[in-house]
Amino acid sequence: MRFFPVRFSSLLSLALAAGLVPLAHGQADTYPDRPITVVVAYPPGGSTDLTGRAVADQLSKKLGVPVVVENVGGAGGAIGAHKVSRAAPDGYTLLLGANNEIAINRLISPSVKYSYKDFTPIGLVASQPMVLVASTQSGIKTTDQFIKTVKSRPGKYIYGSSGVGTALHLSAEMAKQQAGLFMSHIPYRGVGPLTTDLYAGTVDFGVYVLSSGLPHIRGGKVVALGITEKKRSAVAPEIAPLADHPSLSQMDISVWFALMAPPQLPEAIAARLRKALAESLQTPEFRKKLEDSGSTVAPLNVEMNGFLAEESAKYQKIVNFANIKE
Structure with a gap:
């Protein structure tokens, strides 16, 4: 009988990458022993990137390996x-993602071939409300108006x-649904052009992530009507x-950030990551960095499967109401 060690090794590697063969106990016991990559699914500079870098910095300290x-x-x-x-489900590739890429995209675009169920949740990191604003030229200053x-x-x-299909778009559609409103939506490529048109009065209202909107609100350039979470920031x-x-008594929607891993991650590795994340969330420097950016650090021990299912069901109702499609 002839043996083909190179070919078998290749097949085994493919099986491991596909999650068909569980990691050996020894691998879980020594995890981590090399650098970890945290994927942020957006360019540098935004709120997801800021959160991802803060998480990576803390995980590196807690796990004792570089986290890039x-x-x-x-x-x-x-x-x-x-x-x-x-x-590969080995704990060396993670996602710091927001609700859009984890739970919303699949509901809108048939070209997206994964759902939130195609990850191993590690934990919720933080959330941030959005804020509905009015152009100063509209003359509107309150939610009732x-x-x-x-x-x-x-x-x-x-x-x-x-x-x-962004969380900002869905938040406005949620308000429309609850209050029985009919407004038209204009999608912009970022907050820069939206802000220009709000200043000019070309659009009457807009939705920002709170941290992006605050400079314009406090500068008197737009009027804050209310934040999208039930509690004050x-x-x-x-801002009420x-x-x-x-x-709008049922209005409660936010941008949230979560740490996710590939599916079929061994429980021992998932537990190690969850412990490191929980310790990170309690670190004063981490909390200050996120709170200064407008986020609220998540409570510990959020039951992620239930949380993700509830969030997805919420978004599905809004998508159906607004008939949002790619």
Whole structure:
């Protein structure tokens, strides 16, 4: 009988990468013994990137190996997330992702071939509310004025967001659904052009992530109508939740960030990562960095499978209402 060690080794490597062969106990026992890559599915500089770098820095300290960030942008985060969902389940490739690439993209685009179920959740990291704003030229200064004005002229008013199917877009559609409003949506390629049109009064309303909107709000360039979470933000306690208005009492949606691993990750490695993340979330320097950026650090021990299922169901209702498709 002839043996083909090279060919068998190749097949074994492929099986391991596909998650068909579990990692040996020895590999889990020595994890980690080399650098870990945290994929951020957007270019450098945004809130997801900032959160990813803060997490990577803390994980490196807790795990004792280098943890590097790899920015893999494109397709609203789908390219980077897809890469991690197909990576080897060995704990050396992770995703620091937001709700868009983890839970929303699949609901909108048939070209996205993964869902939140195609990851091993490590833990929730942080969340940040969005904020609905009005152009100063609209003359609207409160949530009540916003609802009454838009209802009085259905179809006349326009709002902008940073893109179709983003959490910002879905938050405005949630408000429309709850309050019975009819407004048109204009998607922008980022907050820069949206801000230009809000300043000019070309669009009446817009949705920002809170950290992006605050400089414009506090500079008097746009008017904050309310944040999208039910509780006030510690960063901007002066801005009331939209849910304080009776017509929007169920309004509760945010941008959140989670650490995810490929599917079929051995439990021993997942437990090691969860412990390191939990320790990171309690580190004062980590908390300060995220809170200064407008985020709220997540509570410990969030049951991730239930959380992701609830969030996905929430987004599905909004997508169905607004008939959002790629």
